[in-house]
Amino acid sequence: MPSVQDPVQTPQSPRVHGDEEEEGSDDIESEFASSIAGRSNIVHPYRVSVAESSINSWDIDSVSITNSGASVHFYEEHVGTPTNHHALVVHPNTGEIMRYNPLQTRPINPNRDLALYGYGSVAWKNRVEWKTKQQNKMQKVSSDGEGSDLNDFDSDCDIPRCAESKQQLSRKVPIPSSKINPYRIVISLRLAILGLFFHYRILNPVHDAHWLWLTSVICEIWFAFSWILDQFPKWHPIQRETYLDRLSLRYEKEGKPPELARIDVFVSTVDPMKEPPLIIANTVLSILAVDYPVDKVCCYVSDDGAAMLTFEALTETCLFARKWVPFCKKHKIEPRAPEWYFAQKIDYLREKVHPEFVRERRAMKREYEEFKVRINTVVANSCKVPEGGWSLPEGAPWHGNNVRDHAGMVQVITGNDCVMDDAGNKLPWLVYVSREKRPGHDHHKKAGALNALLRTSAILSNAPFVLNVDCDHYMNNSKALREAMCFLMDPVLGEKICYVQFPQRFDGIDQHDRYSNHNVVFFDINMKGLDGIQGPIYVGTGCVFRRHALYGYDAPTATKPPSKTCNCWPKSCCLCCGSKRKCSKAKKKQEHQKKVKCRNASKQVHALEVAGRETAPPVPREKFEKRFGQSDAFLASTLQDNGEGCHFDMLKSLDDCIHVLSCGYENKTQWGKEVGWIYGSVTEDILTGFKMHCHGWRSVYCMPKRPAFKGSAPINLTDRLHQVLRWALGSVEIFLSKHCPIWYGYRCGLKPLERLSYINCVIYPWTSIPLLIYCALPAFCLLSGKFMVPEQLPAS
Numbered sequence: 001m002p003s004v005q006d007p008v009q010t011p012q013s014p015r016v017h018g019d020e021e022e023e024g025s026d027d028i029e030s031e032f033a034s035s036i037a038g039r040s041n042i043v044h045p046y047r048v049s050v051a052e053s054s055i056n057s058w059d060i061d062s063v064s065i066t067n068s069g070a071s072v073h074f075y076e077e078h079v080g081t082p083t084n085h086h087a088l089v090v091h092p093n094t095g096e097i098m099r100y101n102p103l104q105t106r107p108i109n110p111n112r113d114l115a116l117y118g119y120g121s122v123a124w125k126n127r128v129e130w131k132t133k134q135q136n137k138m139q140k141v142s143s144d145g146e147g148s149d150l151n152d153f154d155s156d157c158d159i160p161r162c163a164e165s166k167q168q169l170s171r172k173v174p175i176p177s178s179k180i181n182p183y184r185i186v187i188s189l190r191l192a193i194l195g196l197f198f199h200y201r202i203l204n205p206v207h208d209a210h211w212l213w214l215t216s217v218i219c220e221i222w223f224a225f226s227w228i229l230d231q232f233p234k235w236h237p238i239q240r241e242t243y244l245d246r247l248s249l250r251y252e253k254e255g256k257p258p259e260l261a262r263i264d265v266f267v268s269t270v271d272p273m274k275e276p277p278l279i280i281a282n283t284v285l286s287i288l289a290v291d292y293p294v295d296k297v298c299c300y301v302s303d304d305g306a307a308m309l310t311f312e313a314l315t316e317t318c319l320f321a322r323k324w325v326p327f328c329k330k331h332k333i334e335p336r337a338p339e340w341y342f343a344q345k346i347d348y349l350r351e352k353v354h355p356e357f358v359r360e361r362r363a364m365k366r367e368y369e370e371f372k373v374r375i376n377t378v379v380a381n382s383c384k385v386p387e388g389g390w391s392l393p394e395g396a397p398w399h400g401n402n403v404r405d406h407a408g409m410v411q412v413i414t415g416n417d418c419v420m421d422d423a424g425n426k427l428p429w430l431v432y433v434s435r436e437k438r439p440g441h442d443h444h445k446k447a448g449a450l451n452a453l454l455r456t457s458a459i460l461s462n463a464p465f466v467l468n469v470d471c472d473h474y475m476n477n478s479k480a481l482r483e484a485m486c487f488l489m490d491p492v493l494g495e496k497i498c499y500v501q502f503p504q505r506f507d508g509i510d511q512h513d514r515y516s517n518h519n520v521v522f523f524d525i526n527m528k529g530l531d532g533i534q535g536p537i538y539v540g541t542g543c544v545f546r547r548h549a550l551y552g553y554d555a556p557t558a559t560k561p562p563s564k565t566c567n568c569w570p571k572s573c574c575l576c577c578g579s580k581r582k583c584s585k586a587k588k589k590q591e592h593q594k595k596v597k598c599r600n601a602s603k604q605v606h607a608l609e610v611a612g613r614e615t616a617p618p619v620p621r622e623k624f625e626k627r628f629g630q631s632d633a634f635l636a637s638t639l640q641d642n643g644e645g646c647h648f649d650m651l652k653s654l655d656d657c658i659h660v661l662s663c664g665y666e667n668k669t670q671w672g673k674e675v676g677w678i679y680g681s682v683t684e685d686i687l688t689g690f691k692m693h694c695h696g697w698r699s700v701y702c703m704p705k706r707p708a709f710k711g712s713a714p715i716n717l718t719d720r721l722h723q724v725l726r727w728a729l730g731s732v733e734i735f736l737s738k739h740c741p742i743w744y745g746y747r748c749g750l751k752p753l754e755r756l757s758y759i760n761c762v763i764y765p766w767t768s769i770p771l772l773i774y775c776a777l778p779a780f781c782l783l784s785g786k787f788m789v790p791e792q793l794p795a796s
């Protein structure tokens with residue numbers, strides 16, 4: 001029996017603002033009608049198709065038809081079902097109460113060209129037919145023009161360029177000593193005063209109120225300790241500067257295909273009511289329009305809500321991207337999330353903008369308004385879930401009808417040249433993924449979702465780098481990926497870097513930042529300090545990872561041979577070469593590794609790697625399976641040369657994807673323990689970054705002048721308190737787990753000061769206890785008539 005969802009009670013995803021401006025009405029029906037009038041070529045969702053097709057209709061009849069003209073037109077009476085089986089809904093336009101038959105399933109937009117929904121497990125279209133069509137299309141595709149206008153620098157002369165292309169891609173910018181030294185002096189002074197203070201406190205107990213004195217001293221010691229934990233990692237902050245032009249010179253040589261590394265972008269969403277589709281659409285659009293070679297970017301959206309609304313919104317987004325992406329690239333606009341771009345006011349006269357741009361911008365703004373109307377329509381329609389749930393036009397039910405119990409879904413919405421933009425260029429891949437959910441399984445929230453994406457993307461695109469963003473964090477700087485590559489692709493320093501973290505910046509926060517959403521001390525001071533030690537902690541979004549580090553491998557050690565024998569990534573090097581010869585360097589390394597005491601955190605990795613080298617090929621499969629699970633496709637991908645483009649059989653890959661998305665896949669594997677995002681805390685981000693640092697990796701904090709990502713922060717007190725409480729609980733979970741930085745991972749790659757800062761991260765919620773007690777002490781003093789310091793000062 002399918003679950004019954006009462007459409008009257010289903011909360012509606014908030015409507016987007018701004019779409020009423022142009023149409024002069026706040027009414028969905030009229031928005032819809034006027035947009036139809038303006039754009040006859042757009043296929044619109046349900047309302048019209050309902051009137052046209054009685055088979056797929058909503059079968060809604062009016063209960064109190066007083067003035068039923070419009071509604072009768074839209075909602076047809078269903079005679080087959082008794083009226084007591086009908087559900088009641090309020091008509092969005094007239095406000096009258098309607099009935100509709102909930103037992104009918106309703107397909108997603110049946111009028112749209114089915115190919116636009118892409119290709120995957122939720123596709124109803126004949127797969128073979130689709131494939132042939134795509135192959136024909138692929139043959140017609142001319143080479144793509146992307147990458148030529150990516151950097152605006154002058155083409156002065158070639159010789160300096162050559163020299164420049166060999167230079168480092170980034171550098172540390174020292175913080176002027178005039179700034180940092182006063183800070184250090186103050187810290188030292190405070191430390192000295194603290195010493196004197198405790199000298200006095202400990203040597204002068206209060207004899208008639210010993211417990212009062214002792215409690216207060218314990219609290220004070222705790223405060224001093226947590227202050228030290230907080231200050232010391234800030235001792236040596238650094239800043240960094242990137243050279244995007246050198247990156248381009250090195251990896252985008254004229255006349256050659258760009259050699260920039262491929263990157264998979266992970267966007268996670270869970271609840272379309274809390275994370276409205278328009279927000280996700282903006283994030284996805286900013287990613288699709290990124291300033292990076294198109295065939296090097298794949299965007300994966302993980303939908304833990306398995307919502308057809310999200311899926312539909314993404315297909316709409318993909319349609320709009322065909323116009324939006326060429327516009328962004330032509331005019332090099334920032335940011336590439338339309339909502340925020342159009343929110344910027346441009347003074348055309350003062351900035352002397354070209355009239356053609358003004359015209360195109362206006363036209364694009366209109367397109368965007370219409371896009372918003374379409375998203376609103378999808379949102380409005382999604383509130384009327386029929387009892388049988390959503391269905392696909394061919395009659396099969398939508399897998400996600402039961403959010404807690406459904407099969408995995410993968411749908412490549414754009415990809416394999418399936419969708420070109422209006423300028424005739426390819427669009428980056430956009431893949432919709434919803435992992436399998438079954439009752440009784442622990443799905444591990446965001447970490448579980450990201451691990452599922454990590455496996456799926458390994459099978460489909462297997463890019464060596466992975467960007468992770470929350471669905472409400474759009475890319476504010478279209479060069480953000482290039483910024484990250486200045487570190488990760490640096491020939492000297494790059495190999496040791498596991499991730500590049502960008503600061504979290506937020507829009508829409510009140511002027512005084514009353515809930516401290518900006519977290520200035522953390523993002524502008526602490527993280528810079530950590531960058532001077534071993535690297536910033538991972539904060540869950542706006543972070544570009546090395547896939548290899550996510551697989552739980554150790555950072556390359558200093559004894560690593562300086563040059564690679566093949567064009568592949570460390571560790572898997574020997575495996576993927578398929579060579580049986582054991583070069584002397586490799587032997588030396590093995591011997592060295594035997595001498596090195598096995599690192600606590602990575603015993604299995606070492607075992608696997610050493611075994612892998614000794615017997616390559618074949619790879620010791622059982623060990624691999626114990627670590628990564630049983631998918632052949634996934635195991636093969638871990639050994640693949642990451643520099644290669646992806647060639648795969650779509651049909652076979654989708655089956656493999658469904659396999660790795662299944663909820664039992666991680667059983668008896670190292671996923672969430674040593675591999676991928678680590679489970680065991682709601683702040684999976686801190687834990688995951690911590691494990692990487694324990695493996696000896698370094699991370700980098702990148703703060704481009706134009707903020708790389710911007711997100712939405714909670715702007716009401718309840719949400720903010722919930723968020724802060726969740727973070728604190730996450731820290732407590734880590735503190736009480738085996739991964740507590742106080743005792744975990746000694747004799748591994750974690751530097752002592754970095755450890756201090758992680759200890760600070762997991763210990764801070766406990767400060768609430770001494771704080772509470774300390775605040776209560778004066779009350780006790782009053783009640784007991786005693787005091788916590790001796791009442792007579794010691795005789796001098």
Ligand SMILES: O=c1ccn([C@@H]2O[C@H](COP(=O)(O)OP(=O)(O)O[C@H]3O[C@H](CO)[C@@H](O)[C@H](O)[C@H]3O)[C@@H](O)[C@H]2O)c(=O)[nH]1
Pocket residue numbers: 268269270271275302304444445446449469470471472539540541682683684685723727730
């Ligand atoms: O079962 C789940 C739960 C959450 N998410 C996604 O996880 C992200 C973060 O969740 P949210 O509820 O927005 O948490 P916030 O407190 O706003 O997020 C901050 O804190 C989290 C925990 O430290 C980090 O993971 C985030 O990146 C960071 O932005 C969102 O994109 C969600 O869609 C899932 O995909 N599946």
Ligand SMILES: [Mn+2]
Pocket residue numbers: 470472
């Ligand atoms: Mn969030």
